Amino acid sequence: xRSLARSLAPPGRIGSAPGSPPPPLFSTPxxxxxxxxxxxxxxxxxxxxxxxLQLVQLNMKEKKVEVNEEALGHLEKRLKKHGAQKxxxxxxxxxxxxxxxxxxxxxxxxxxxxxxxxGEGQFAGTTERPSAPERGGDATYPVPDWLTAAGxxxxxxxxxADGFRFKGGMDHCTEGIWVWSEPFLRQIKGEKVxxxxxxxxxxxxxxxxxxxxxxxxxxxxxxxxxxxxxISMQIQEDKVENLAYFMNFAQAALRxxxxxAGDGKKTEKPFQTLDFLVRDWANFEEEWTVAQCKRQMKxxxxxxxxxxxxxxxxxAELLHTMFRRIGCFCLPHPGLxxxxxxxxxxxxxxxxxxxxxxxxxxxxxxxxxxEPKSIIGxxxxxxxxxxxxxxxxxxxQNAAPAAMSFTQAMTSATVLLAKEQVxxxxxxxxxDFAKKHPQGVEPEEFMKLNRSxxxxxxxxxxxxxILGSDSTRAEAWxxxxxxxxxxxxxxxxxxDRALEKALVAFGNYALIGLVLFVLDRASxxxxxxxxxxxxxxxxxxxxIYMIVGAxxxxxxxLLVNSRGRLxxxxxxxxxxKEMVRLxxxxxxxxKTLDFKEVQDLAQKGIKELRARLNSLPASGGESKKxx
Numbered sequence: 001x002r003s004l005a006r007s008l009a010p011p012g013r014i015g016s017a018p019g020s021p022p023p024p025l026f027s028t029p030x031x032x033x034x035x036x037x038x039x040x041x042x043x044x045x046x047x048x049x050x051x052x053l054q055l056v057q058l059n060m061k062e063k064k065v066e067v068n069e070e071a072l073g074h075l076e077k078r079l080k081k082h083g084a085q086k087x088x089x090x091x092x093x094x095x096x097x098x099x100x101x102x103x104x105x106x107x108x109x110x111x112x113x114x115x116x117x118x119g120e121g122q123f124a125g126t127t128e129r130p131s132a133p134e135r136g137g138d139a140t141y142p143v144p145d146w147l148t149a150a151g152x153x154x155x156x157x158x159x160x161a162d163g164f165r166f167k168g169g170m171d172h173c174t175e176g177i178w179v180w181s182e183p184f185l186r187q188i189k190g191e192k193v194x195x196x197x198x199x200x201x202x203x204x205x206x207x208x209x210x211x212x213x214x215x216x217x218x219x220x221x222x223x224x225x226x227x228x229x230x231i232s233m234q235i236q237e238d239k240v241e242n243l244a245y246f247m248n249f250a251q252a253a254l255r256x257x258x259x260x261a262g263d264g265k266k267t268e269k270p271f272q273t274l275d276f277l278v279r280d281w282a283n284f285e286e287e288w289t290v291a292q293c294k295r296q297m298k299x300x301x302x303x304x305x306x307x308x309x310x311x312x313x314x315x316a317e318l319l320h321t322m323f324r325r326i327g328c329f330c331l332p333h334p335g336l337x338x339x340x341x342x343x344x345x346x347x348x349x350x351x352x353x354x355x356x357x358x359x360x361x362x363x364x365x366x367x368x369x370x371e372p373k374s375i376i377g378x379x380x381x382x383x384x385x386x387x388x389x390x391x392x393x394x395x396x397q398n399a400a401p402a403a404m405s406f407t408q409a410m411t412s413a414t415v416l417l418a419k420e421q422v423x424x425x426x427x428x429x430x431x432d433f434a435k436k437h438p439q440g441v442e443p444e445e446f447m448k449l450n451r452s453x454x455x456x457x458x459x460x461x462x463x464x465x466i467l468g469s470d471s472t473r474a475e476a477w478x479x480x481x482x483x484x485x486x487x488x489x490x491x492x493x494x495x496d497r498a499l500e501k502a503l504v505a506f507g508n509y510a511l512i513g514l515v516l517f518v519l520d521r522a523s524x525x526x527x528x529x530x531x532x533x534x535x536x537x538x539x540x541x542x543x544i545y546m547i548v549g550a551x552x553x554x555x556x557x558l559l560v561n562s563r564g565r566l567x568x569x570x571x572x573x574x575x576x577k578e579m580v581r582l583x584x585x586x587x588x589x590x591k592t593l594d595f596k597e598v599q600d601l602a603q604k605g606i607k608e609l610r611a612r613l614n615s616l617p618a619s620g621g622e623s624k625k626x627x
Contacts (some may be wrong), residue, residue: 050182056219057176058212065215067393067489073180079382082183082553084194086095086372087380090222090365091198093420103230105197110362111184113146136287141356147347155343176220191590193372194382198224214245222392224372226273235276235304244315247322272371273325276301280541281330290360301328315499331357378417378464415476418464422457422480429453430491440498450488503571506552507578515550516541
């Protein structure tokens with residue numbers, strides 16, 4: 001087992017020099033901060049393909065959980081760049097040396113392949129799987145494209161650092177929560193989602209206490225939309241009990257919230273999906289189909305997690321009250337070749353049966369059973385994700401979970417999400433109204449609109465679930481009102497400016513009318529007295545600028561009647577400023593023109609016109625020239 005684990009954990013966590021001995025784990029706070037900075041700087045060097053970032057650090061000596069602010073800030077920028085509104089987080093948790101990095105590297109291959117197939121900046125959806133021979137026959141399962149498209153060597157098995165890797169031979173790696181620095185754009189159930197891959201290190205290792213392991217598990221459960229518990233050989237009672245330690249605190253917190261509410265309703269399950277991923281499963285019969293193997297997976301899960309079948313069922317019941325979905329998937333042994341220390345990570349060495357089940361599992365993880373992250377019914381967005389992470393880490397900072405800390409974490413998260421929903425709703429409604437009324441509306445009407453929209457978002461806020469007492473909700477609304485007032489002031493200023501510039505939209509028309517008027521007056525002194533052509537052009541220009549003047553004057557008249565002479569005078573002044581600005585723009589464009597090219601183009605046009613005229617046949621006794 002050690003040999004297999006060693007082969008599945010090839011060199012290269014960022015920040016470790018090849019061949020160097022592992023440094024002590026954060027012997028001082030300064031060392032911890034330095035380690036976080038080195039991780040961040042390493043990530044900055046590979047932003048295109050991404051690399052592991054340590055998002056949360058667990059200081060073993062001081063028993064503190066801390067956010068790596070530089071790494072979180074870098075991730076926040078990447079999330080904003082991709083433009084998705086919602087989040088999904090798939091995390092892999094388990095003891096050290098159980099093949100988590102190998103699993104995450106395969107996940108990366110699958111997601112990168114789908115992202116490339118969808119196109120840069122596009123949202124990948126469900127890829128249709130090609131038909132393959134059923135298990136139980138003589139045919140070999142074909143290697144899927146996603147496994148080989150990036151090359152025959154898996155990232156974690158070679159010398160490149162383009163995957164979840166850590167230095168070979170280390171007894172332990174940095175405890176905490178790692179995340180892949182580059183989000184993947186996915187379309188989940190018709191929604192555009194930014195997907196993050198997360199790796200939790202150190203939980204339930206011999207070097208960590210039960211409290212510290214529960215802290216890592218609790219933080220991961222709070223952040224993840226799908227949590228994969230990677231275990232070896234089979235689900236065992238101690239593996240389930242590990243989860244129950246934290247679940248007890250979560251259940252006590254929710255029970256206290258329900259009692260405080262006093263309305264008889266139970267709070268929604270706080271966590272979404274828990275998958276038991278059993279590695280090196282040896283109980284599939286050779287002649288079984290995949291469907292028969294899945295039935296055995298279900299039986300194995302029920303044996304340990306079905307409250308009606310487990311003898312001591314308190315833990316099983318607890319898990320079902322906390323998670324909305326609990327599943328199990330078993331992967332067979334990946335093959336004897338990869339146990340060797342000299343294995344280079346060549347995908348052709350992986351056992352065909354393992355490839356079959358791995359292909360089945362990645363499709364299930366990232367398509368069938370993946371949902372956007374939500375907390376007590378409220379979706380987590382790319383904007384609130386960094387804020388929620390900070391809040392969760394803050395309440396668990398002593399690395400010892402308790403019912404109170406869990407309550408604080410969930411209360412803070414639900415308040416943050418409620419605030420974001422209300423602010424986004426208000427901003428969206430006001431922005432839509434402003435687009436429909438680009439010239440602004442009267443102050444009285446605008447105030448009435450604000451009161452109406454504010455009441456709508458307040459009603460929306462009342463329907464949002466917030467863990468906490470009535471005073472918590474009241475305090476949250478007070479803060480929201482302050483933010484709404486600030487936002488209203490900005491919209492009011494925009495509306496006032498729009499009112500002042502009510503006539504600015506007519507700037508081009510007014511400028512054309514002014515130019516035509518000046519040309520008409522100039523022609524009166526230069527050519528109207530001797531040229532019939534000039535007189536005809538003057539009449540045409542007069543007709544045009546009279547129409548323009550009447551059109552603009554009509555809107556000025558409406559403005560005087562609706563808002564008074566002062567407002568009309570202000571708007572007229574802004575119109576004149578806009579005309580001067582446009583005049584300057586057109587003059588700058590004229591300076592860039594090559595008049596020789598214009599002259600050549602005119603001459604070419606005249607020649608072409610003459611050629612067409614000369615090509616017309618003569619008729620009625622007239623010569624071709626006269627024609």
